[in-house]
Amino acid sequence: xxxxxxxxxxxxxxxxxxxxxxxxxxxxxxxxxxxxxxxxxxxxxxxxxxxxxxxxxxxxxxxxxxxxxxxxxxxxxxxxxxxxxxxxxxxxxxxxxxxxxxxxxxxxxxxxxxxxxxxxxx
Amino acid sequence: xxxxxxxxxxxxxxxxxxxxxxxxxxxxxxxxxxxxxxxxxxxxxxxxxxxxxxxxxxxxxxxxxxxxxxxxxxxxxxxxxxxxxxxxxxxxxxxxxxxxxxxxxxx
Numbered sequence: 747x748x749x750x751x752x753x754x755x756x757x758x759x760x761x762x763x764x765x766x767x768x769x770x771x772x773x774x775x776x777x778x779x780x781x782x783x784x785x786x787x788x789x790x791x792x793x794x795x796x797x798x799x800x801x802x803x804x805x806x807x808x809x810x811x812x813x814x815x816x817x818x819x820x821x822x823x824x825x826x827x828x829x830x831x832x833x834x835x836x837x838x839x840x841x842x843x844x845x846x847x848x849x850x851x852x853x854x855x856x857x858x859x860x861x862x863x864x865x866x867x868x
Numbered sequence: 869x870x871x872x873x874x875x876x877x878x879x880x881x882x883x884x885x886x887x888x889x890x891x892x893x894x895x896x897x898x899x900x901x902x903x904x905x906x907x908x909x910x911x912x913x914x915x916x917x918x919x920x921x922x923x924x925x926x927x928x929x930x931x932x933x934x935x936x937x938x939x940x941x942x943x944x945x946x947x948x949x950x951x952x953x954x955x956x957x958x959x960x961x962x963x964x965x966x967x968x969x970x971x972x973x974x975x
Contacts, residue, residue: 783964793904793912793955795964808963809869842911851918853959854902858911 748772750843750859757865758833766862768826768843775821777801781846782826783855784817786839794839798846799826833866840864870894870958874967880975885946889970891939891956900960903932903941906969907952915954916941948974 754766766784773780783798797817798806807815816829826843840861847856871894881887891901899919904912914923916932919939929944943950951974956967 792968793957793966795962795966798962806962810963851899852921853900854914854917854923855904855912855957856914858913860911 748845748857750845750857752841752843752859752862754841754862754864756863757867759868760834760866762833764828764830764833764837764864766828766830766841766843766864768828768859770824770826770843770845773845775799775801775819775824775826779848781848782819783844783846784826784828784841785844785855786837786841787861788836788839791839796830796841797828800848835866838864838866869963870897870960870965872956872958872965872967874954874956874970876970877968878971878973880973881946882975883946883948886942886944887946887972889941889954889956891934891941891967893937893939893958893960896936897958897960899935900958901932901934901939902957902959903930904955904957905950905952906955912955946972 750770781798781800784796787793799817814831819826840863842861843859844855845857873892875890901919903916906912915926920932931942953969953971955969
């Protein structure tokens, strides 16, 4: 059974850098067609896709946050790391890591971590 | 970015009702449209992919249709466990974008 677990600070101060780690099991990020994305959800609001890293190490970011985001992987540790710089209160959200299946037509968010609630406040 | 607009934003219904949620994309996304269900305090779960394909394990009372810019999610006979928030999501291109959600409440 695929499992994902997000870890990181629950509270960050404005202007600080957030680092979140996604630890996963029962799949390999070396497998063709497997990607990991980060998606966030502010309290009571909709979902927002942030970034994706692929089996071949290609990376994609949402344009509005591209200058602040970085996604990386450690395949030996089965981990994906997201960093977001210059955090602001509007970045308060639950951050999910998600396994994507990337096939010819099917591109879906299949397996979700429970999420890590990050509050940005001084 | 492709904008996804769902309607209605919220809906009250009764067990046994048939209901439809609509999702409109700001440009042609062919059939690259997925639907997710989210219950309070939980992560979303995939229901429908490529507009009309039922994810394994999802009850057959859920169905999806549409292509291009207009899509629908239909629940044929509401069950108590279906009261949740539903999101459409386009996978046509990055940045992947979601609708604002439709919250389904018990009447």
